């Protein structure tokens with residue numbers, strides 16, 4: 001496999017109901033991972049971009065969170081419909097989507 005141009009890490013951390021930190025899965029992380037997979041497939045980008053479901057990225061209160069390398073760019077409060085925008089604007093056009101960037105006090 002060639003080295004990917006971008007690697008997306010989508011938080012799919014689970015925690016028990018009532019856990020004080022909550023979890024990205026409780027905020028749609030699994031659906032978000034699927035939305036990114038579909039967005040990459042639709043554009044035939046699987047060979048250029050890597051996608052991984054991952055454990056906790058840190059700012060649980062802002063989930064669902066997505067971390068993009070290179071650049072360590074984190075997006076928060078990401079919803080499945082946002083996957084298309086991030087893939088197009090960040091991965092293909094090289095412009096991170098500032099509206100969804102994790103606030104600096106969290107990341």
Ligand code: FES
Nearest residue numbers: 011024056057060
């Ligand atoms: S559970 Fe997703 S960032 Fe912590």
